[in-house]
Amino acid sequence: MGFGALLKSIWRPGYAILLDSSVFFHSDKKPILLGSRPLLSIMCAVFLMGCESELLDKTGMFNDGVVDRQRVVANPGVPSKASGCRTSNKSSGNISGTAPQHSYRVGPGDDLKFNIFGEDGMSDIVARVDGAGYVQLPIVELVQVRGMTTRQIQRELKTAYEENFVKPWVTVELVNAESNPIYFLGEFKSSGVQYLEQPRTLLEALALGGGLTPDAYLPGARLLRNNQVCIVDLHGLLKEGRFEYNVYVNGGDVLFAPRKEDMQVYVLGAVEKPQSVPFGAEGRTLLEALSMAQGPIKSKALLGDVRIIRSYSTVEGELLIVDVEKMLEGRALDYPLEPGDVIYVPQNGLGNWNDAIDTILPTLELIGGIVTPIVLIKSL
Numbered sequence: 001m002g003f004g005a006l007l008k009s010i011w012r013p014g015y016a017i018l019l020d021s022s023v024f025f026h027s028d029k030k031p032i033l034l035g036s037r038p039l040l041s042i043m044c045a046v047f048l049m050g051c052e053s054e055l056l057d058k059t060g061m062f063n064d065g066v067v068d069r070q071r072v073v074a075n076p077g078v079p080s081k082a083s084g085c086r087t088s089n090k091s092s093g094n095i096s097g098t099a100p101q102h103s104y105r106v107g108p109g110d111d112l113k114f115n116i117f118g119e120d121g122m123s124d125i126v127a128r129v130d131g132a133g134y135v136q137l138p139i140v141e142l143v144q145v146r147g148m149t150t151r152q153i154q155r156e157l158k159t160a161y162e163e164n165f166v167k168p169w170v171t172v173e174l175v176n177a178e179s180n181p182i183y184f185l186g187e188f189k190s191s192g193v194q195y196l197e198q199p200r201t202l203l204e205a206l207a208l209g210g211g212l213t214p215d216a217y218l219p220g221a222r223l224l225r226n227n228q229v230c231i232v233d234l235h236g237l238l239k240e241g242r243f244e245y246n247v248y249v250n251g252g253d254v255l256f257a258p259r260k261e262d263m264q265v266y267v268l269g270a271v272e273k274p275q276s277v278p279f280g281a282e283g284r285t286l287l288e289a290l291s292m293a294q295g296p297i298k299s300k301a302l303l304g305d306v307r308i309i310r311s312y313s314t315v316e317g318e319l320l321i322v323d324v325e326k327m328l329e330g331r332a333l334d335y336p337l338e339p340g341d342v343i344y345v346p347q348n349g350l351g352n353w354n355d356a357i358d359t360i361l362p363t364l365e366l367i368g369g370i371v372t373p374i375v376l377i378k379s380l
Helices: 002-010 038-053 150-161 202-208 234-240 286-292 324-328 353-367 373-377
Strands: 015-017 024-026 029-032 068-073 085-086 092-094 111-117 125-126 136-139 141-144 167-176 179-188 190-197 222-225 229-230 254-257 264-269 275-278 304-313 316-322 342-345
Touching: 111 150, 125 136, 125 275, 141 150, 150 167, 179 202, 264 286, 264 353, 275 286, 286 324, 286 342, 342 353
Parallel strands: 179 254, 264 342
Antiparallel strands: 015 024, 024 029, 068 316, 085 092, 085 229, 111 125, 111 167, 136 141, 179 190, 222 229, 222 254, 264 275, 304 316, 304 342
């Protein structure tokens, strides 16, 4: 018999149970003997068996008077050593805080100006690098230039034109660089595309985007590279001066800064309809989010141990444990949520917390998009 069923079999209205003694107390404070301490031991054992599967190690948590909370850190340290670009399948790639080579490498979309001095019709020739990495020039026709510096191209052309001219003087100049775009999406003052003519740090790239608007939700900002979320902390960099996150950006990178009211919160676990819920202009509370998910599954939900995974960046956040039962009974106030919060309602018999994480991730990866703290969840 489960603990809940055991209570129902002995419960009478107006009584309260004191688990660390062998008595019940009626509302008029008169003790009613339970009978024997072995029965109490059985009750406690059944209670622990029912809850053990969902208990979390709370030794690292502290209570702030409302909720239990524990800081969560994923990939701590400088990006060049401990961070990278990760996808939901845990693959990763390096992201470096060291300066790349400063010589610009030519690519498709760039415009180059060529001069072969002293030769008629061979000055100020502007040619665009095509999609295959070639430029078309008089006499030598197609020349492959993709991935080369202007100095390397100059040497190649000097050799090529020596068959037609005596000691040709060749210059090559980059006049329009469009092969290394960087994209600014969301709440940037100059959203759109900018082009890198030289290596740029993350701070320099943000300046190219004109900076962030007042509506930008900085903890939700992300650097995306090759369809992966890169582990850098824009909030820590701009608000806390953590310059270890001032990494170099690459051509093709996407900087995304969401608007706070466009963010989502995610309700998962033992609810009738797990889903993402719009955060909205006025924000959301925990009970509102549960209601929008059509409420908890009454026969399964453990409302006294609801977890909230809160992201402050891609690398830092908190795990909160909230007693929703107290809220529903009017003994505690509703709890305000933050954008990107992941609410998980545990259920009886699901297994340990690692099993819960394994249950959360597949659903979150389907509905969460790029602003969910998947990296943080994997660190719990």
